[in-house]
Amino acid sequence: MSLKSSNNSDSPTGSLPKSPTGIAGLDEITGGGIPKGRPTLICGGTGCGKTLFSIEFVVHGALLYGEPGVFMSFEEKSEELALNVVSLGYDLEQLQRDKLLKMDYVRIDRSEIEETGEYDLDGLFIRLGYAIDSIGAKRVVLDTIENLFSGLLDQGILRAELRRLFEWLKGKKVTTIITGEKGEGTLTRNGLEEYISDCVILLDHRVANQISTRLLRIVKYRGTVHGTNEYPFLIDEAGISVLPITSLTLEHDVTSDRVSSGIPSMDKMLEGKGFFRGSSILVSGTAGTGKTSIAASFVHEACNQKKRAIYFAYEESPQQIIRNMRSIGIDLQQHVDSGLLQFQASRPSLNGLEMHLLSIHKAVELYDPQVVALDPITNLITVGSMSEVKSMLIRLIDFLQSRQITVMFTALSLNTIVNEQTDEGVSSLVDAWVLVREIESNGERNRGLYIMKSRGMKHSNQVREFVITDEGLNLVDVYLGPEGVLTGSAREAQQLQEQTGVVLHQNAINRKDREIERKRFVLESKIASLKEEFESMQDELNRTYVEEELRKEVMEKNREQLTRNRHDE
Amino acid sequence: MIEPAKLSDLESDDNNGKTYELRLFVTGASINSIRAIANLKHICESYIPGRYSLEIIDVYQQKDLAESEQIIALPLLIKKFPMPQRRLIGDMSDTAKVLKGLGISTKSE
Numbered sequence: 001m002s003l004k005s006s007n008n009s010d011s012p013t014g015s016l017p018k019s020p021t022g023i024a025g026l027d028e029i030t031g032g033g034i035p036k037g038r039p040t041l042i043c044g045g046t047g048c049g050k051t052l053f054s055i056e057f058v059v060h061g062a063l064l065y066g067e068p069g070v071f072m073s074f075e076e077k078s079e080e081l082a083l084n085v086v087s088l089g090y091d092l093e094q095l096q097r098d099k100l101l102k103m104d105y106v107r108i109d110r111s112e113i114e115e116t117g118e119y120d121l122d123g124l125f126i127r128l129g130y131a132i133d134s135i136g137a138k139r140v141v142l143d144t145i146e147n148l149f150s151g152l153l154d155q156g157i158l159r160a161e162l163r164r165l166f167e168w169l170k171g172k173k174v175t176t177i178i179t180g181e182k183g184e185g186t187l188t189r190n191g192l193e194e195y196i197s198d199c200v201i202l203l204d205h206r207v208a209n210q211i212s213t214r215l216l217r218i219v220k221y222r223g224t225v226h227g228t229n230e231y232p233f234l235i236d237e238a239g240i241s242v243l244p245i246t247s248l249t250l251e252h253d254v255t256s257d258r259v260s261s262g263i264p265s266m267d268k269m270l271e272g273k274g275f276f277r278g279s280s281i282l283v284s285g286t287a288g289t290g291k292t293s294i295a296a297s298f299v300h301e302a303c304n305q306k307k308r309a310i311y312f313a314y315e316e317s318p319q320q321i322i323r324n325m326r327s328i329g330i331d332l333q334q335h336v337d338s339g340l341l342q343f344q345a346s347r348p349s350l351n352g353l354e355m356h357l358l359s360i361h362k363a364v365e366l367y368d369p370q371v372v373a374l375d376p377i378t379n380l381i382t383v384g385s386m387s388e389v390k391s392m393l394i395r396l397i398d399f400l401q402s403r404q405i406t407v408m409f410t411a412l413s414l415n416t417i418v419n420e421q422t423d424e425g426v427s428s429l430v431d432a433w434v435l436v437r438e439i440e441s442n443g444e445r446n447r448g449l450y451i452m453k454s455r456g457m458k459h460s461n462q463v464r465e466f467v468i469t470d471e472g473l474n475l476v477d478v479y480l481g482p483e484g485v486l487t488g489s490a491r492e493a494q495q496l497q498e499q500t501g502v503v504l505h506q507n508a509i510n511r512k513d514r515e516i517e518r519k520r521f522v523l524e525s526k527i528a529s530l531k532e533e534f535e536s537m538q539d540e541l542n543r544t545y546v547e548e549e550l551r552k553e554v555m556e557k558n559r560e561q562l563t564r565n566r567h568d569e
Numbered sequence: 570m571i572e573p574a575k576l577s578d579l580e581s582d583d584n585n586g587k588t589y590e591l592r593l594f595v596t597g598a599s600i601n602s603i604r605a606i607a608n609l610k611h612i613c614e615s616y617i618p619g620r621y622s623l624e625i626i627d628v629y630q631q632k633d634l635a636e637s638e639q640i641i642a643l644p645l646l647i648k649k650f651p652m653p654q655r656r657l658i659g660d661m662s663d664t665a666k667v668l669k670g671l672g673i674s675t676k677s678e
């Protein structure tokens with residue numbers, strides 16, 4: 001049992017001092033416990049857990065809060081009571097020896113008693129006072145003081161004395177729990193609620209559809225804010241737990257860390273990274289669309305990352321799941337063996353919804369996983385109505401998110417037409433919703449997967465074909481052609497066709513390349529011949545120029561010769 | 570076989586012959602206590618003079634007795650003997666009831 005529950009006996013100034021009950025969940029609802037130093041009435045029908053409730057109050061007081069208690073029973077003998085709570089691990093005998101608890105069984109037998117005139121209950125006062133003083137008790141339980149009404153005839157005296165008793169207890173500054181049997185139209189058979197004005201808690205036990213639910217409601221709590229709803233509570237081997245164990249607010253931390261879905265191509269649809277850590281994911285789809293496989297792959301991936309996971313199976317046994325998943329290349333057994341994966345399988349009809357919720361709570365608290373899968377939540381409908389399942393899931397999601405646990409639910413949608421708002425009405429609660437649907441065409445059924453929503457991230461709006469292979473799960477792009485969405489063999493045909501196209505195209509490209517090469521060759525040879533032509537022309541020009549020079553020189557020489565010859569004459 | 574007549578003889582013998590062992594639990598000097606003591610003494614003296622032993626206990630002085638003697642309402646008179654044990658609560662002002670409780674038949678007087 002969680003003992004983390006509030007320990008704020010010294011409440012903030014201004015608010016009523018409270019005495020923690022140590023009962024998981026109750027102290028959260030009441031904001032710290034029941035009023036300190038005052039009487040609290042706990043009423044309810046037979047077998048609703050009043051006595052257990054009050055025993056837990058004194059035992060927790062003695063063991064956890066250092067407040068010894070007196071348990072005065074008007075119904076059961078001390079030994080019987082002690083025997084009843086042995087299964088909860090409470091050793092009342094030892095507590096009595098340690099002076100932490102004082103049990104007193106008050107026996108009133110109508111047939112033995114003769115009333116001969118005026119009397120009072122001083123005997124009870126002395127007895128109780130002596131018990132309180134002998135161990136310095138801070139807590140007192142009177143279970144069920146109403147039995148006095150059947151033992152004593154004079155109602156007038158009794159009522160006056162009870163009023164005096166409660167006042168006296170207040171004066172003693174002990175926190176008292178008085179239990180009372182539920183009456184017709186009143187909270188208690190003898191109207192004890194008239195005397196106890198500080199705090200009244202009503203316990204109820206209802207059976208609907210052959211499944212019982214225990215409910216707790218705070219009818220009245222003077223001077224404090226308290227939850228007013230009916231809270232389901234459970235009695236099991238750890239005692240009483242009131243739900244919700246978690247906070248009632250929406251204040252949990254968020255993170256932008258991601259966890260992989262275990263299917264790389266699905267992660268790609270989610271910005272390539274996967275889901276947010278601590279988010280809730282709903283996978284819904286019709287029968288046989290591979291919801292369990294998605295959940296198993298998610299858990300498998302988490303375990304590969306050395307994260308702890310719990311798989312709550314409500315449909316198949318663990319062995320069945322392990323065997324089936326092996327066929328698609330997911331070996332869950334290794335994770336079970338290495339202690340990373342835990343299976344919690346139960347039939348939904350085993351318990352009421354609340355019991356399921358509590359068993360989830362307990363498993364999570366015990367094992368502290370980072371990833372949880374519930375497969376499928378739709379089966380829980382068999383034990384509760386839609387709204388009950390929804391309220392349970394709200395609380396579950398709330399609880400898991402507060403612990404930063406990523407949860408994946410699978411849900412079976414019964415109708416083939418996708419109804420966007422059903423699915424247990426949880427679609428609005430979850431952070432991500434993956435929908436797997438059948439696409440039936442060309443005489444075959446294929447699975448189409450799309451992400452309906454994923455809060456806080458860009459996600460693909462594409463329908464992908466979801467294929468389950470021997471190597472695991474994969475998502476394939478579907479083909480959108482003139483005939484619509486192509487999946488399965490139609491998609492493969494399209495793929496082949498495209499491949500042919502690619503080969504042809506390649507061939508065409510090669511031909512063009514060669515032509516260009518040829519053209520270039522031609523062009524280059526042309527350039528070479530032109531170049532040669534130019535060089536020969538240049539040579540020609542050079543020759544003419546040289547001849548011209550030579551002629552000029554020769555002529556010059558000749559003229560000089562002529563001149564010289566004339567002078568010689 | 571015990572004959573019914575014999576049995577009743579035995580009972581009346583017991584009641585007439587044996588000593589009544591009475592214990593009266595009171596709370597200090599409260600009105601009810603004082604009245605109970607007075608009334609009881611008067612009844613005993615009137616009906617079973619000399620054939621009773623009366624122990625008066627103040628529960629305030631011996632608080633642990635409250636639990637061991639299963640005391641709730643006070644004043645409380647316990648008839649320890651003769652059997653069967655009987656418990657009478659109140660200030661003993663209803664003489665008829667006290668006599669009935671103690672098993673004293675008024676007709677014998």
